[in-house]
Amino acid sequence: MARSNKTKYPILGILSQEDLSGYEIKKRIEERLSFYWNESFGQIYPTLKELRREGLLGSERVAQEGKPDKTVYKITEKGMAILREWLEEPVETERLRSELLLKLSFGNHTSTETIKRHVDDFRESLKKKLKLMEIFERNLREVLEDHPDHPYQLVTVLFGKKTYQAWIDWCEEALALLGNS
Amino acid sequence: MARSNKTKYPILGILSQEDLSGYEIKKRIEERLSFYWNESFGQIYPTLKELRREGLLGSERVAQEGKPDKTVYKITEKGMAILREWLEEPVETERLRSELLLKLSFGNHTSTETIKRHVDDFRESLKKKLKLMEIFERNLREVLEDHPDHPYQLVTVLFGKKTYQAWIDWCEEALALLGNS
DNA sequence: GAGCCCATGTAATCAGTTACATGATTAC
DNA sequence: GTAATCATGTAACTGATTACATGGGCTC
Secondary structure, rough: OOOOOHHHHHHHHOOOOOOHHHHHHHHHHHHHHOOOOOOOOHHHHHHHHHHHHHHOEEEEEEEEOOOEEEEEEEEHEEEEEHHHHHHOOOOOOOOOOOHHHHHOOOHHHHOOHHHHHHHHHHHHHHHHHHHHHHHHHHHHHHHEEEEEEEEHHHHHHHHHHHHHHHHHHHHHHHHHHHOOO | OOOOHHHHHHHHHHHHOOOOEHHHHHHHHEEEEHHOOOOOHHHHHHHHHHHOOOOOOEEEEEEOOOOOOOEEEEOOOOHHHHHHHHHHHHOOOOOOOOOOHHHHHOHHHOOOHHHHHHHHHHHHHHHHHHHHHHHHHHHHHHHHHHHOOOHHHHHHHHHHHHHHHHHHHHHHHHHHHHOOO
């Protein structure tokens, strides 16, 4: 895509919290970041090797019982420094990209029903996502009662909530506007 | 990226409204779609040739006074059929990707001030975008009074408004949460 | 003559997904 | 035995941006 390769940052970030293998890093990203960030194995494994070569990670072969051996990576002081450096830098904003809006904007070439169906499908998918966010929120608020220091995870979940709720509201608005046209 | 190539659809869509050259198509996309869709020349010109080869577009060389000649493309009946077909198909939802949220989620490794600065920068950029949307909205509502059929453009602008407003609200919420931590 | 807009295109580069390959272990 | 999970990796493909090249005409 010729946008800069950011794969190393989620990896460094995840490894700043615990030592993990590539396979486990993938799982953590899916569990914790997947609603706003994703990485595939095809990116993770080569990046891990590179980061190790650059001295941002150390690695250790670990034997497991009942499972294959794994290579566990550990972030180095140099790796932490790079992570902190990146955290300081201005955020590169990525552009929105929405096939739904693209279809909507050429909606005059199909039936209103078709367009309304697309909007409705979108709304249903959002409702599910919103429910997930609400579950995350409840869990995080419980944790936060004991550890009021790290509200960061909660803040990202609130972003999801706000976004999905706004989009649901927009769906209602859009359906109303298209209904009597 | 291995996500399917959609470049042809904005091109067909734009050409369903007026006959244009590649250069003009780029301008139209920037003017009308850029807040949720973008295409570069590197995609547009090769795609135009391909669409012409497939018979979805016709082309004509047009001389201009005071400007270089241009190749104006015109959508064919076959092209319109492909556009309508795509409009019927279910929307492929693309994933959110946010470097801001990524930085936030590892925010415990830097100062609260740094994170708040990122959020604040984001909020300022959103305010500008929101103002733009409001201008678009006013213009479109004026047009809509005379032509109450095609509310589609307006609906996409309302999406922008809703999204940006929600994100601004989230910024306030986030700053408050981070403020007393 | 410098710099900008119009106009079209290609090449280089890279991001990122998907498919494929391999192999261990566990559970049915 | 076969499917599922754990674990690691490579190769193929392609989407998409950016840079580069070219050239006409306009404005200062």
